[in-house]
Amino acid sequence: MGPDCFIEEETVAVIACEIMEAEIEAVTRSLDAVETHYLDQGLHRTPSQMSDRIQGIVDRLDSRVDRIVLGYGLCSNGIVGVQARTKGIIVPRCHDCIGFFLGSPQAYLDDFHSRPGSYYLTPGWIGEKKDPLSIIVEEYVPRYGRETAEWAKKEELKHYTHIVLVDTGVADLEPMRHIAQKNAEYFGMAYLEIKAKTKAFFQKLAKGPYPEEEFFRVQPGDKITQESFFD
Amino acid sequence: MSEHLDKIREAIVGGLHNEIEELVSSAVDAAIAPQQIVNEAMIPGMDVVGQKFSTNEIFVPEMLVAAVTMNKGLDLLKPLLQKAGSVSKGTIVMCTVKGDLHDIGKNLVIMMLEGAGFEVIDMGVDMNVETLIAKVKEIKPDILGLSALLTTTLPEMAKVLESLEANGIRNQVKVMIGGAPVDDAYSEKIGADAYGGDAAEAVQIARELITG
Numbered sequence: 001m002g003p004d005c006f007i008e009e010e011t012v013a014v015i016a017c018e019i020m021e022a023e024i025e026a027v028t029r030s031l032d033a034v035e036t037h038y039l040d041q042g043l044h045r046t047p048s049q050m051s052d053r054i055q056g057i058v059d060r061l062d063s064r065v066d067r068i069v070l071g072y073g074l075c076s077n078g079i080v081g082v083q084a085r086t087k088g089i090i091v092p093r094c095h096d097c098i099g100f101f102l103g104s105p106q107a108y109l110d111d112f113h114s115r116p117g118s119y120y121l122t123p124g125w126i127g128e129k130k131d132p133l134s135i136i137v138e139e140y141v142p143r144y145g146r147e148t149a150e151w152a153k154k155e156e157l158k159h160y161t162h163i164v165l166v167d168t169g170v171a172d173l174e175p176m177r178h179i180a181q182k183n184a185e186y187f188g189m190a191y192l193e194i195k196a197k198t199k200a201f202f203q204k205l206a207k208g209p210y211p212e213e214e215f216f217r218v219q220p221g222d223k224i225t226q227e228s229f230f231d
Numbered sequence: 232m233s234e235h236l237d238k239i240r241e242a243i244v245g246g247l248h249n250e251i252e253e254l255v256s257s258a259v260d261a262a263i264a265p266q267q268i269v270n271e272a273m274i275p276g277m278d279v280v281g282q283k284f285s286t287n288e289i290f291v292p293e294m295l296v297a298a299v300t301m302n303k304g305l306d307l308l309k310p311l312l313q314k315a316g317s318v319s320k321g322t323i324v325m326c327t328v329k330g331d332l333h334d335i336g337k338n339l340v341i342m343m344l345e346g347a348g349f350e351v352i353d354m355g356v357d358m359n360v361e362t363l364i365a366k367v368k369e370i371k372p373d374i375l376g377l378s379a380l381l382t383t384t385l386p387e388m389a390k391v392l393e394s395l396e397a398n399g400i401r402n403q404v405k406v407m408i409g410g411a412p413v414d415d416a417y418s419e420k421i422g423a424d425a426y427g428g429d430a431a432e433a434v435q436i437a438r439e440l441i442t443g
Binding site for chain 1: 333334385
């Protein structure tokens with residue numbers, strides 16, 4: 001696949017996880033030719049249902065728009081099997097949304113390998129109350145009681161070393177910083193902030209070009225495979 | 232007898248960690264063989280837990296509590312299993328691969344394998360290939376078990392297989408792999424011997440790999 005250029009008349013549909021809605025809207029709001037479709041962020045926990053939900057939207061759009069782009073990474077194989085029969089699909093080579101937020105698939109891999117114990121937070125994840133402390137309060141305590149809730153989350157995260165707040169440029173960082181730092185303190189992790197080239201990546205997602213090292217094109221009728229992410 | 236075993240199985244499924252010791256003790260008092268308690272109550276209990284987890288009926292905390300429950304029961308049985316002179320079913324080296332720090336699944340598999348009579352050497356998480364290969368050369372296990380939760384760390388499994396080949400010891404050890412992003416196709420692709428979908432299946436596979 002060569003780098004595609006954005007042709008003004010072409011209509012583009014971005015199908016994405018709602019966790020990146022603010023970042024996508026920040027770059028697509030002024031683009032009439034780009035329409036956006038968002039799916040529930042909870043799907044990342046049920047990857048087996050993710051592909052069906054995405055496929056449903058792809059099927060509706062396939063004959064109507066000129067280009068379909070996924071605002072998803074491999075996401076625990078959640079997008080494997082998705083296909084567009086007539087248009088094909090453009091897919092970022094990210095393993096999950098953190099690659100988008102950090103500005104490229106490679107930026108994520110570099111960051112990940114340099115610090116494997118990172119728990120990444122973004123304005124979207126904090127807004128959805130998916131930071132570990134909020135998960136304890138909102139999800140675990142009602143189901144398991146406080147003692148088990150706190151114990152279980154600490155067990156889950158016992159090897160994590162850093163809370164990493166990614167400044168994606170779409171929100172006032174101060175309240176996010178407060179929450180992220182509280183998490184770091186509670187779990188005894190180091191706190192780190194990263195300002196990434198988030199906007200540039202989302203601009204490419206919406207408008208192209210699609211450099212081969214960051215995106216791949218699934219041909220019409222072909223299915224997304226796990227292998228595509230390891231080429 | 233089946234009533235004792237049913238209660239133990241249900242206690243594990245329900246995570247009744249405060250009741251498990253009494254239930255196991257009364258099963259032992261009723262002259263049920265320790266290995267039978269493990270094989271016919273505990274492992275099937277965790278099998279149910281694994282199935283509920285895969286269908287999102289329960290989540291990680293329930294899984295952890297079920298594991299704690301089984302562990303408490305196993306702690307009571309281990310001295311009895313040793314006293315009964317049960318012979319090790321085989322030796323297994325286990326780890327989570329390089330870059331991956333997740334071990335809830337791996338630890339569950341280890342607990343089940345130990346309960347089923349295997350000797351397991353736990354190499355922990357974020358295991359680099361060189362150290363692992365050195366351990367395999369030293370211990371000469373029957374099986375090497377590799378776990379990964381993240382797709383970013385999946386390629387590390389392939390590296391371990393390549394390194395076993397490069398060191399000329401691939402045919403001396405069976406390799407079984409598992410973890411959320413792993414499947415049969417991946418296992419075949421990298422040349423592993425087997426893939427297990429959950430901890431109960433891992434036990435089954437380990438038995439099959441050793442008996443050939």
